[in-house]
Amino acid sequence: MYSESYSSxxxxxxxxxxxxxxxxxxxxxxxxxxxLVGSSSLLDYDTQIRKINALADLEKGPELVGDLSIVSPPDKRKPLWKYLVEETPFIASTLPVYMARDKTERIDPRRLLDVALEHIEGGVGMITIHPTPSREIVNMTSRRLTRWTSRGGGIIIRDLEARGWENENAYMQILNELAEAARKCGTIISLGASFRSANIFDSFDEAQQAEIREQLRLAEMLTKLGVGVVIESPGHARPADINKVAAILKKSGYPIMPLGPIPTDTAVGQDHISSSIGATLMGMAGAAHILAAVTREEHTGGVPTLNSTVEAVQTAKVAAHIIDLHLLTDDHDDYVIAQQRSDNRSCVIGKKGKGCARCGVVCPL
Incomplete structure (x- = not known):
C-alpha cells in the first residue's frame, strides 16, 4: 500500500x-x-497476451499498457490487467466501466465500485473514469456531427438516459470512496474525455469546453484528497484547436494524456501517423505527458494486429522523443547517432565505409 499523500x-x-x-x-x-490492448471477444485472449509479450520484448517499449477488454477471459485465466501487473514490467491501466455492465447494459454504482477496487487493490497503476457526463453537456452536443465517440463515456450516457436522468452519474456517486482507495494504494485517476471530438469540425465546441472545465474542477478536488490525476483530451482537432486546448491544459499544470489528437480526418488507415503529429503539436505546446499509442486500424473497423500495435508504440515513441528534445533538450540519443554517422562517414547506421545502394560512389560523406 502507498501511504504518502500527494498533498505532501x-x-x-x-x-x-x-x-x-x-x-x-x-x-x-x-x-x-x-x-492499448484488450479482448473484444472470448476468442482473442491469446492474441492479446502475444501482443503484451511482444511489447515487453521491444528495446524501446511503452511504459504503460492499457487493458481495454470488454469481456472476461475464458476459463480461469488471468484478466489482461492482472497479467500485466504480475508478469510484466509495465504500469497497468484499466477502464472499470467496461466490466461493470449488467445484461441490460445498466450500471450499478456499487458494482462499478467493486470492479474499480479490484483493479486498484490488485496493483493497477492507473484507472480511467468517466465522471463528466451530465444532462447539461449532453444537450450541448445536439449541434455536433457526432455527439460522442468515447466508448466508456457512451456507456455512462446510455445508463443516465435509460434512468431518465433521475440519478447522478454512476462515477460521481462513488467518487469519494474511489478517491480514498486510490490515495491509499497510490493509483492514479485519469479523467476520461467523454465528449472528446470525433472529427475536426466538432473540436473545441461548447460541449468540449464545458467538459474541460469540469475535468479541471474534478482534478482540483481529487488532488486535494491526495490523489494523482491525469486529464485526457481532446480527440480529433485541427491544429488551431489543438493549440487552444493545449493553452488551457498547460495553464492548469496537470499531467495530460492526449487522445490523439488527430489533426485531420483524412488519414484513415494511417492514424498512427496523424496522431503522432497531433501529439507532437500538443506536446511542443506543453500539454502532452503520456501519449496513448494509436494504431493504423483506429478508423477502419479492424482489430489492431500485433504488428500494428508494436508500430503504434514505435511511432508514439518518436513523437515522445521529439517533445522531449524540444522541452527538455534531451538530445543524447541524437548525438550518438550523429557521431556514428560522422565517424563512419555514412548516414547508414551501422555501416562502416563510404557508399550505399542509394548513393553508390557519389556518396557526399
Whole structure:
C-alpha cells in the first residue's frame, strides 16, 4: 500500500510505482507512452497476451499498457490487467466501466465500485473514469456531427438516459470512496474525455469546453484528497484547436494524456501517423505527458494486429522523443547517432565505409 499523500509532494507531477522503482509524469518529466490492448471477444485472449509479450520484448517499449477488454477471459485465466501487473514490467491501466455492465447494459454504482477496487487493490497503476457526463453537456452536443465517440463515456450516457436522468452519474456517486482507495494504494485517476471530438469540425465546441472545465474542477478536488490525476483530451482537432486546448491544459499544470489528437480526418488507415503529429503539436505546446499509442486500424473497423500495435508504440515513441528534445533538450540519443554517422562517414547506421545502394560512389560523406 502507498501511504504518502500527494498533498505532501508536488501534486502536478504524478508517480507510478513499478517493479523497477518509480516513474514520474508531468511537467519537467520525460514523455511516457501507453500501448492499448484488450479482448473484444472470448476468442482473442491469446492474441492479446502475444501482443503484451511482444511489447515487453521491444528495446524501446511503452511504459504503460492499457487493458481495454470488454469481456472476461475464458476459463480461469488471468484478466489482461492482472497479467500485466504480475508478469510484466509495465504500469497497468484499466477502464472499470467496461466490466461493470449488467445484461441490460445498466450500471450499478456499487458494482462499478467493486470492479474499480479490484483493479486498484490488485496493483493497477492507473484507472480511467468517466465522471463528466451530465444532462447539461449532453444537450450541448445536439449541434455536433457526432455527439460522442468515447466508448466508456457512451456507456455512462446510455445508463443516465435509460434512468431518465433521475440519478447522478454512476462515477460521481462513488467518487469519494474511489478517491480514498486510490490515495491509499497510490493509483492514479485519469479523467476520461467523454465528449472528446470525433472529427475536426466538432473540436473545441461548447460541449468540449464545458467538459474541460469540469475535468479541471474534478482534478482540483481529487488532488486535494491526495490523489494523482491525469486529464485526457481532446480527440480529433485541427491544429488551431489543438493549440487552444493545449493553452488551457498547460495553464492548469496537470499531467495530460492526449487522445490523439488527430489533426485531420483524412488519414484513415494511417492514424498512427496523424496522431503522432497531433501529439507532437500538443506536446511542443506543453500539454502532452503520456501519449496513448494509436494504431493504423483506429478508423477502419479492424482489430489492431500485433504488428500494428508494436508500430503504434514505435511511432508514439518518436513523437515522445521529439517533445522531449524540444522541452527538455534531451538530445543524447541524437548525438550518438550523429557521431556514428560522422565517424563512419555514412548516414547508414551501422555501416562502416563510404557508399550505399542509394548513393553508390557519389556518396557526399
Amino acid at each position: 509532494i508536488d501534486p502536478l507531477v504524478i508517480r507510478f510505482r513499478t517493479k523497477n522503482g518509480w516513474v514520474k509524469a508531468g511537467n519537467g518529466c520525460r514523455v511516457l507512452v501507453m500501448a
